[in-house]
Amino acid sequence: MQTSAKNKVKSGVTRYSDWMSELPPALHDIPLFNLAIPxxxxxxxxxxxxxxxxxxxxSLKRFSWVCCVPCLLLKWGATQEETIIxxxxxxxxxFDLRVARKPDDANPTRLYFYHGLYTRTDVESILKVINDWAERHPKEVIILALSHFLGFDENxxxxxxHLVNFIKNLFGTKVVQREVTPTLRSCWDQGTNVIISYDYKGExxxxxxxxxxxxxxxxMDCTEIESKLSQTLKIRNHLSSNGFFVCGLNLTLPENIWILKYILRPCDNFVSAVRSSLPKLLSWLEQQTSEKPNIVASDLAxxxxxxxxVIQLNDTA
Incomplete structure (x- = not known):
């Protein structure tokens, strides 16, 4: 994504690859829980x-042999177009990272990501790519949210x-420990810039x-999404909740028969649906200056x- 003059935020950010390091000093000491993060x-x-x-x-697994089914899943499951880098x-x-083990994989600990279908690239390869980027950008704090763990039930x-130890060994001293309330300055002072959220019930x-x-x-309706998120933001701020939270601008397909209304459109796909809705959702987001979100996640980010x-919301911090 190229930065145009009209998109430069008031805080002086000009390089989105290093936007955290370019934020004004007043934002260096606030908790990351209170920073607006894309x-x-x-x-x-x-x-x-x-x-x-x-x-x-x-319900669709038994139809894997029908060639149009994987095609439909790809058309309506691909929410991003660009690589992690x-x-x-x-x-x-x-990053919202849904982890799975493929059935019948010859390697007992090889893992992939998924959304309807499995990814081509395995988890370890992608985490290594992220680690390399984090080393090149030590002042940019990355939050990795690993969840779902599909296919883990058998073992x-x-x-x-295996996954927890791989993460520990890979990211090493770059990992932000959970006992702290992180700020940009505290992360920079300690040489840490990777936060790992692991959605699993256990120690x-x-x-x-x-x-x-x-x-x-x-x-799939923008007005309904805006209404629910507005209510959530008001409750969060009223309770003065501490900790990270995500405000998801993403569209969600129905899980009932009404899904056919979307996926059977011959010339439509999820990307086109997102492109038509994103301007309206961003217009709503721009107005959230008093009930400010923390992390804001989107399709086609x-x-x-x-x-x-999202970054411009920090001008009101």
């Missing part, structure tokens, strides 16, 4: 493999231990944070003015 929803869905088995929904360079700092202890080692609450409208709009 995120991507289903961050790895650009990498879905049309030849993979169907991961979800369960391009998302990071564009300014995305929160949960081995798979979770958490110090390098893992618990689930980050994700609020979303659960609808590198498109339109999403990232600049």
């Amino acid at each position: 995120g991507s929803h289903d961050s790895m869905s650009y990498d879905l493999d049309i030849s993979s088995p169907i991961a979800e929904p369960e 391009k998302q990071l360079d564009a300014g995305v700092r929160y 949960p202890k081995e798979l979770h231990n 958490y080692p110090p390098h893992l944070w618990s689930k980050i609450r994700y609020y979303y409208g659960n609808s 590198t498109n339109e003015d999403f990232i600049s709009t």
